[in-house]
Amino acid sequence: MQLTEAIDRLPRQRLANLPTPLHELPRLSAELGGPRLLIKRDDLTGLATGGNKTRKLEFLLADAIEQGADTLITAGGPQSNHCRQTAAAAAKAGLDCRLVLGGDPAPRREGNLLLDDLLGAHIHWTPKPERNATMDRVADELRGEGRQPYVIPIGGSNAVGSVGYILAMIELHEQLAAAGETVDTIVFPTSSGGTQAGLAMGAKLTGFTGRVLAISVDVEPGDRAFLEEVSSVANGAADLLGRSERVAPDELAINCDYLGGGYGVVGDHEREAIRLLASTEGVLTGPVYSGRGVGALVDLIHKGQFSQGQTVLYWHTGDESALHAYVDHLTDP
Numbered sequence: 001m002q003l004t005e006a007i008d009r010l011p012r013q014r015l016a017n018l019p020t021p022l023h024e025l026p027r028l029s030a031e032l033g034g035p036r037l038l039i040k041r042d043d044l045t046g047l048a049t050g051g052n053k054t055r056k057l058e059f060l061l062a063d064a065i066e067q068g069a070d071t072l073i074t075a076g077g078p079q080s081n082h083c084r085q086t087a088a089a090a091a092k093a094g095l096d097c098r099l100v101l102g103g104d105p106a107p108r109r110e111g112n113l114l115l116d117d118l119l120g121a122h123i124h125w126t127p128k129p130e131r132n133a134t135m136d137r138v139a140d141e142l143r144g145e146g147r148q149p150y151v152i153p154i155g156g157s158n159a160v161g162s163v164g165y166i167l168a169m170i171e172l173h174e175q176l177a178a179a180g181e182t183v184d185t186i187v188f189p190t191s192s193g194g195t196q197a198g199l200a201m202g203a204k205l206t207g208f209t210g211r212v213l214a215i216s217v218d219v220e221p222g223d224r225a226f227l228e229e230v231s232s233v234a235n236g237a238a239d240l241l242g243r244s245e246r247v248a249p250d251e252l253a254i255n256c257d258y259l260g261g262g263y264g265v266v267g268d269h270e271r272e273a274i275r276l277l278a279s280t281e282g283v284l285t286g287p288v289y290s291g292r293g294v295g296a297l298v299d300l301i302h303k304g305q306f307s308q309g310q311t312v313l314y315w316h317t318g319d320e321s322a323l324h325a326y327v328d329h330l331t332d333p
């Protein structure tokens with residue numbers, strides 16, 4: 001396949017255990033009386049527990065190394081899975097890592113924050129709206145000391161990172177072909193949009209005929225700028241592969257009905273979904289992203305959005321490492 005050859009020509013550092021498993025969720029499907037359910041286990045990519053950022057980091061880290069970087073800088077929330085995986089990638093490559101976390105310094109190092117610490121990352125706290133400016137400031141300071149920082153955008157969501165999710169779509173295409181399966185809808189949580197960009201472009205490049213439905217974690221309804229950004233990242237990723245296919249903003253499917261109390265606020269929706277998937281299938285999901293994504297899937301099934309004969313795939317983006325930071329929100333008082 002020409003496409004895989006184009007990807008093989010890009011610099012890449014292997015970080016993930018691939019392909020990630022694809023399997024059925026028969027007990028959850030029976031419990032819901034819904035469509036056939038499959039799950040793609042990107043929680044098992046394996047980098048300091050795993051998650052979707054590992055696929056992006058394979059290309060981002062390689063780019064950093066090509067540019068002679070000695071330090072990775074990125075940003076996120078205090079329980080960022082992206083920051084945790086970036087810290088692990090830096091450690092594995094022998095680079096320093098600076099994490100810019102939005103918010104007040106957390107009173108306790110728990111969940112992903114504990115892991116960032118164990119992985120040797122240096123943490124800079126900053127008000128949430130100042131994360132990008134703080135990353136630039138830290139980069140300037142390091143350059144002033146003669147260091148070579150490489151700034152990875154929030155979520156690793158640029159064209160280079162998104163190639164990881166084009167590759168993921170090729171991987172799924174091959175798994176489905178080998179199993180003789182077809183999927184009607186792929187459901188996954190979206191936030192900074194790089195996963196969505198890669199999946200949408202990957203769907204186009206592999207001839208995937210189903211729907212690629214993003215569940216918004218924190219993107220507000222009608223946020224046109226977000227869809228334009230995802231489109232431009234997707235198209236930039238295609239450019240890197242020498243492909244002329246385009247994903248227009250209007251082709252991107254996003255459901256913004258499950259924002260609840262806002263980013264990182266765990267409500268009944270997330271709590272129930274996490275318990276349901278864990279207790280029917282033994283699969284752990286995290287509070288911020290997957291709880292919201294699986295919760296949306298469950299609710300859409302309850303509302304009859306998918307017929308019994310259909311197959312729906314939940315793409316597990318991996319965040320159970322944050323569970324221990326949410327003990328008080330996940331257990332009964």
Ligand SMILES: *Cc1c(COP(=O)(O)O)cnc(C)c1O
Pocket residue numbers: 051052053080081082155157189190191192193194195196286289290317318319
């Ligand atoms: C970052 C993240 C997402 C969202 O992916 P984006 O590419 O930022 O949209 C979804 N789930 C988990 C667990 C994440 O850490």
